Amino acid sequence: MPQAYRASILHFLADPGTAKNARALAETYEYFADGLLLVDRGVVQAVGNAETLLPKLDKTVPVTVYENALLTPGFIDTHIHYPQTEMIAAHGEQLLEWLQSYTYPIESKFNDHCYASGIAERFLDELLRCGTTSALVFGTVHPQSVDAFFEACEQRDLRMICGKVMMDRNAPEYLTDTAESGYSESRALIHKWHNRGRLRYAVTPRFAPTSTGEQLSRAGELLQEFPDVYLHTHLAENPQEIDWVKQLFPEAEDYLDVYERAGLLGKRSVFAHCLHLGEREWQRLGATDSRIAFCPTSNLFLGSGLFPFSRARQQGIRVGLGTDVGGGSSFSILQTLNEAYKVLQLRGETLTPLQGFYLATLGGARVLDMDDVVGSFRPGREADFVVLDKACTPLLEFRMQQCRDLNEELFVLAMLGDDRAVRATYANGRLVHRRDLSDADLEP
Ligand code: GUN
Ligand code: ZN
Numbered sequence: 001m002p003q004a005y006r007a008s009i010l011h012f013l014a015d016p017g018t019a020k021n022a023r024a025l026a027e028t029y030e031y032f033a034d035g036l037l038l039v040d041r042g043v044v045q046a047v048g049n050a051e052t053l054l055p056k057l058d059k060t061v062p063v064t065v066y067e068n069a070l071l072t073p074g075f076i077d078t079h080i081h082y083p084q085t086e087m088i089a090a091h092g093e094q095l096l097e098w099l100q101s102y103t104y105p106i107e108s109k110f111n112d113h114c115y116a117s118g119i120a121e122r123f124l125d126e127l128l129r130c131g132t133t134s135a136l137v138f139g140t141v142h143p144q145s146v147d148a149f150f151e152a153c154e155q156r157d158l159r160m161i162c163g164k165v166m167m168d169r170n171a172p173e174y175l176t177d178t179a180e181s182g183y184s185e186s187r188a189l190i191h192k193w194h195n196r197g198r199l200r201y202a203v204t205p206r207f208a209p210t211s212t213g214e215q216l217s218r219a220g221e222l223l224q225e226f227p228d229v230y231l232h233t234h235l236a237e238n239p240q241e242i243d244w245v246k247q248l249f250p251e252a253e254d255y256l257d258v259y260e261r262a263g264l265l266g267k268r269s270v271f272a273h274c275l276h277l278g279e280r281e282w283q284r285l286g287a288t289d290s291r292i293a294f295c296p297t298s299n300l301f302l303g304s305g306l307f308p309f310s311r312a313r314q315q316g317i318r319v320g321l322g323t324d325v326g327g328g329s330s331f332s333i334l335q336t337l338n339e340a341y342k343v344l345q346l347r348g349e350t351l352t353p354l355q356g357f358y359l360a361t362l363g364g365a366r367v368l369d370m371d372d373v374v375g376s377f378r379p380g381r382e383a384d385f386v387v388l389d390k391a392c393t394p395l396l397e398f399r400m401q402q403c404r405d406l407n408e409e410l411f412v413l414a415m416l417g418d419d420r421a422v423r424a425t426y427a428n429g430r431l432v433h434r435r436d437l438s439d440a441d442l443e444p
Helices: 022-026 050-056 082-087 095-111 113-129 143-156 179-193 213-225 239-248 255-261 279-287 296-301 309-314 333-346 353-367 394-401 406-416
Strands: 003-012 029-040 043-049 063-073 075-081 132-138 160-163 199-205 230-235 269-273 291-294 319-321 385-389 422-427 430-434
Touching: 003 353, 003 385, 029 050, 029 063, 043 050, 063 353, 063 422, 075 082, 075 269, 075 291, 075 319, 075 333, 075 353, 082 095, 082 113, 082 132, 095 113, 095 143, 095 239, 113 132, 113 143, 113 422, 113 430, 132 199, 132 230, 132 422, 143 160, 143 179, 143 199, 160 179, 160 230, 179 199, 179 213, 199 213, 213 255, 230 255, 239 255, 255 269, 255 279, 279 309, 291 309, 291 353, 296 333, 309 319, 309 333, 319 333, 319 353, 333 353, 333 406, 353 406, 394 406
Parallel strands: 003 063, 075 132, 132 160, 160 199, 199 230, 230 269, 269 291, 291 319
Antiparallel strands: 003 029, 029 043, 063 385, 385 422, 422 430
16 A cells, blocks of 8 residues: 655765765765655655645555654664663773673673564554664573573564574673584574564674684674674774773684684675774775674763764764663764764864765665665655654754754754654554654554
């Protein structure tokens, strides 16, 4: 049954950051002040000006009108930990102490499938409230944490990527696997979940300090066996972490080399953080077409550092936004844009409003190598989208009235917006979150 949605509509066709002049920039996106998005059976059929499309529309097609709203593709979070939902906003530590004090103890609870299911539901509720429709997600070391997560995603028909953590040293015994069990359990999960509906698997060694070289090599074997699965890990987040990696892997040239020796680099590999890299590492990330998740709220919250965005761009590396909850302090990609902007201000760089919304949508999809299915409203894409309310708070409404153009509106939305700005979220054409109604009103 076709459905149409009328609002202001913005989506990207290319990266505005690479445009050399105003004309090229204008070709990287489409904006319809009074737009119409036509969806049938979860798939985008057309997008354009309402004035042009409405007369061609069959009169039986229902049109949902969203006043004073901006409709964009659903947000994409390229790095987040669902088990850490319950310990977001834990006070006072930097990375290595934070892991010991808060993270590992709560991750132990995910050996219980039922407990994991409860947190997965709450996590997905929160993502959708924030307008995020796809994410690259850490589970815990327990295979049942991944089962619980994918079951919950499948029920809501979400496009998600997740994996079981591999961790065979330097962590509490209750949270470790072995090189062999990490390999075989991951392999079984790949068989069970990878490419099932909208779900994809990511081989997920936590970070170099908690894996032996043998375990990382087994992770590399999985990537050889299943070339279209993802690799998801952390890289160069914190100075103490980097010193530790040097001690643990004296034979490696640098941190990235630990992963490269195990065969973990490539276009389906996403490295979170990348705050303190050397020249060689930047070049190798670029040469292998590996991807980066920029996690500003986490990098500030854990005092880890300021991401050198322009250095990554200069190398031609694809960068997406990650919330990194619970190291990150918000589920909201709008709030993440807010802090990304401030991080770049401190570095003497900038993030334009268009570049920000590109990163939140098509840019994220390109990092996850899924821009052929989500991230824009090109016909044939899956209809994952978000309806942003330009009057969600008195201040936002008032400030919006002063805006003279799209750029100003986008910037104000990113700086002042959060979950309150998300009026509705759709996944595969279905309403999955509506701010002003209860769950009972959602489509079955
Ligand atoms: N490095 C290793 N594990 C983690 C984690 O859970 N969160 C963050 N931010 N960094 C990590
Ligand atoms: Zn993380």
